[in-house]
Amino acid sequence: MRLTTKGRFAVTAMIDLALRENAGPVALAAISQRQQISLSYLEQLFGKLRRHQLVESTRGPGGGYSLGRRSDEITVADIILAVDEPIDATGCGGKGNCMGGDSGRCITHDLWTSLNTKMIEYLDSVTLRKLVDDQLAKGVAIEEVPLKRAISAAPVLKPIRVTAPNSVFALGNSLSK
Numbered sequence: 001m002r003l004t005t006k007g008r009f010a011v012t013a014m015i016d017l018a019l020r021e022n023a024g025p026v027a028l029a030a031i032s033q034r035q036q037i038s039l040s041y042l043e044q045l046f047g048k049l050r051r052h053q054l055v056e057s058t059r060g061p062g063g064g065y066s067l068g069r070r071s072d073e074i075t076v077a078d079i080i081l082a083v084d085e086p087i088d089a090t091g092c093g094g095k096g097n098c099m100g101g102d103s104g105r106c107i108t109h110d111l112w113t114s115l116n117t118k119m120i121e122y123l124d125s126v127t128l129r130k131l132v133d134d135q136l137a138k139g140v141a142i143e144e145v146p147l148k149r150a151i152s153a154a155p156v157l158k159p160i161r162v163t164a165p166n167s168v169f170a171l172g173n174s175l176s177k
Helices: 005-019 028-035 039-051 076-084 109-125 128-137 169-177
Strands: 056-058 064-067
Touching: 005 028, 005 039, 005 064, 005 128, 028 039, 028 064, 039 076, 064 128, 076 109, 076 128, 076 169
Parallel strands: none
Antiparallel strands: 056 064
């Protein structure tokens, strides 16, 4: 089995997302910047993750992605399979035609099939929660980012007074005086 960047990046992005799940939706641009993964590539991956209900999206200001299930219910196998990453060590894709044509299986087919089973069992045993806990145990710091607000929370101390006319009619009246 050869795990491509698709599977690696999907798992990395999901760990990043899960590390910050308590702070609200996480923007893909922030994950892209922290993990050095192309934003357009992340958008493709998260589209697939969303279709498999591993993440949920929130639109609008302050929007982004959050986990679709609890992190202890998402496995590495779920993530890899969601982004169409093949977990297959056989040369035939499990079809049994390793020798080419109608020749049948190669002599190592059962070995690679058994390896596939073990890989899937292992990846299915590792949860996203475990990966997050491992990162936290290593001392990974999660920066606190203040929520961006469209409206300022600070009260206006001095009201703004506008002395200009607020309509064409008021302008005409002010000029005729």
